[in-house]
Amino acid sequence: MTVWQIILLASILVLATKLLGYLVPPRVLETPTASRTAELMTVALLSALIVVQTVGAGQGIVIDARLPALAVAAGLFALRVPFILVIIAAAATAAGLRALGWA
Numbered sequence: 001m002t003v004w005q006i007i008l009l010a011s012i013l014v015l016a017t018k019l020l021g022y023l024v025p026p027r028v029l030e031t032p033t034a035s036r037t038a039e040l041m042t043v044a045l046l047s048a049l050i051v052v053q054t055v056g057a058g059q060g061i062v063i064d065a066r067l068p069a070l071a072v073a074a075g076l077f078a079l080r081v082p083f084i085l086v087i088i089a090a091a092a093t094a095a096g097l098r099a100l101g102w103a
Contacts, residue, residue: 064103069094 028034054066073090
């Protein structure tokens with residue numbers, strides 16, 4: 001199987017899954033369990049993406065300037081600082097550490 005065939009098959013499966021979601025009765029989706037699961041799944045997937053992009057490099061784990069920048073962003077976000085300032089502070093942290101030689 002070629003890469004393009006795998007991509008095409010995965011795309012078809014994703015579309016089929018999405019279309020099947022429209023067949024689920026609304027009363028099932030309105031239950032507290034389904035609502036809570038959907039909320040937690042979103043947070044879990046986003047958290048996993050952030051961790052993989054922050055400490056992952058190929059097949060290994062790399063601790064570099066991205067990790068302290070993420071910690072600064074999380075701290076400021078917890079303090080309810082405006083999002084643009086969180087991004088600027090995290091970028092400045094990473095840039096400053098890289099300028100000091102911590103790649």
